[in-house]
Amino acid sequence: MEKSNMAKLLVLGLAATAAGVAAKTLYSRTGKARKEKRSIDKKNSTIPKGKAYFVGGGLGSLAGAAYLIRDGKMPGNQITIFEGMPIFGGSNDGIGTPEKGFVCRGGRMLNEETYENFWELFRSIPSLGNPDRSVTDEILDFDHAHPTSAKARLIDKDGNILNVKSMGFTQSERMALLRLMNTPEEKLDDMTIEEWFADMPHFFTTNFWYMWQTTFAFQKWSSLFEFRRYMRRMILEFSRIDTLEGVTRTPLNQYDSVIRPLEAYLRKEGVVFAENCTVTDIDFAEVEGITAKVLHLNDLGITRTLELEENDICIMTNACMTDSATLGDLYTPAPAPVLKPISGELWSMVAAKKQGLGNPYPFFGDISETNWESFTVTSKGNRLLKLIENYSGNTPGSGALMTFKDSSWLMSIVVAAQPHFVNQPMDQTIFWGYGLYTDRLGDYVKKPMKDCTGEELLTELLFHLHMQDHKDEVMADVINVIPCMMPYVDAQFQPRKMADRPEVVPDGSTNFAMISQFVEIPEDMVFTEEYSVRAARIAVYTLMGIDKKICPVTPHAKNPGVLLKAVQTAYR
Incomplete structure (x- = not known):
């Protein structure tokens, strides 16, 4: 250049x-x-x-x-x-039992450099485990001891871990992004990301788009307002989106x-x-x-x-956003x-x-534009997590989203540090994943994602990992796989006029x-x-x-x- x-x-x-x-x-x-x-x-x-x-x-x-x-x-x-509901916390959930999964x-992706009021508030809130320390200190100390550096961010249909250091842009795509960042928001009412890149279909096949989309759950039809704000607010993440080193992890x-x-x-x-x-x-x-x-x-x-x-x-x-969710x-x-x-x-x-x-x-x-489905896998022992660790090169908690870019559901998984729940036994392991396109047939399980059982969702994942030979032993360890359909989880990204969202205090x-x-x-x-x-x-x-x-x-x-x-x- x-x-x-x-x-x-x-x-x-x-x-x-x-x-x-x-x-x-x-x-x-x-x-x-x-x-x-x-x-x-x-x-x-x-x-x-x-x-x-x-x-x-x-x-x-x-x-x-x-x-x-x-x-x-x-x-x-x-x-x-x-x-x-009988429980508080809204969309910040984490529930279950060792018996039922x-x-x-x-x-929730936290970020040390950008969550200004979050960290300030939680410096006032004592840790449950150590009241002399704040929640902010507890989280940041844990994160610094367990830094994120994903080694398997994108995976192709043949099971190859892709080199995603390059964003894959053409020059016209680079300039389109810069024009967007310079365009006043009042000119973007009701516009979608796809409309901005209408003459650049290649943009939606770049490494950048697959990684940015699945990190933040954008769709082509999402609001251009929000895409622009993310590009500006998370510009620090742009240069490390291939490793997600800016992600701040909580202990649980x-x-x-x-x-x-x-x-x-x-x-x-x-x-x-x-x-x-x-x-x-x-x-x-x-x-x-x-x-x-x-x-x-x-x-x-x-x-x-x-x-x-x-x-x-x-x-x-x-x-x-998690209103009307079902399990x-x-x-x-x-x-x-x-x-x-x-x-x-x-x-x-x-x-x-x-x-x-x-x-x-x-x-x-x-809801055809605002839904996606997640799933949580609970297993006895760590057989499956070890297989994933050997495949990805990341120990639990050191990686981030692994996205199967050619998956018809656009499936991704995350393996957190274990244990991930306060009541999770040491001889159990969990991880979760999600898919953005729930109406499409699976590549191996020929059903729409939204119609699949937990067993079928895990089966589809094992095929994308090219671990189908291990299916019987993996399934023998499984306690439960819980699908969660959320019809409005992407609602906040819908195209809108500036006036559609009220001010905090009108x-x-x-x-x-x-x-x-x-x-x-x-x-x-x-x-x-x-x-x-x-x-x-x-x-x-x-x-x-x-x-x-x-x-x-x-x-x-x-x-x-x-x-x-x-x-x-x-x-x-």
């Missing part, structure tokens, strides 16, 4: 930050104005008089409760979290490593956890602006209402989901009552906010732990008038060294 061309690309990359900076400035100004408009000045109160109600018990709500206690000085017993619906699954210590902290502080209690509707005051007044509850089948008082606040999870087992496919997303329905109802609360339809309108709100992967936070990227935590922090600080800085998005896309490395990677 000529130096003049490299310099040109570098300048273009530096210029690409302008639109994002402007959006962030506008957002901070509107947030400041909104605080000034509030009729109740909570900053002047040592102990807040009102109560806080969280709708949904995922990471965002738990983080919001922690911020209220730590920075809002609200007593825990003034905070209630409503959750329709374990389940990971997916894996994210439920055990993240949710359980956070929940324990909140319970110790007196927070009220109302499980099996669904908020079915929210009424607003019939005045100008947005003031939540009444929550309608279904509490274990009993309907009741809760009226908010003058100083109360309500923070609602407006949608959940199968070794001999049973995951049942077809009942397409009635509880969180999405509530969002629809409140959005119809007040302007500025977004539009759920683009996200929940087409204009005119006095006591109401929304948090989830379906709210709008300029410059940040959805489908991450950081997005949930950042949304919660914005909601709490804005509604409570807390004059404390929220960790900004680290501007890696402005860093000349990072940009130069990205340019060099594009030309490898």
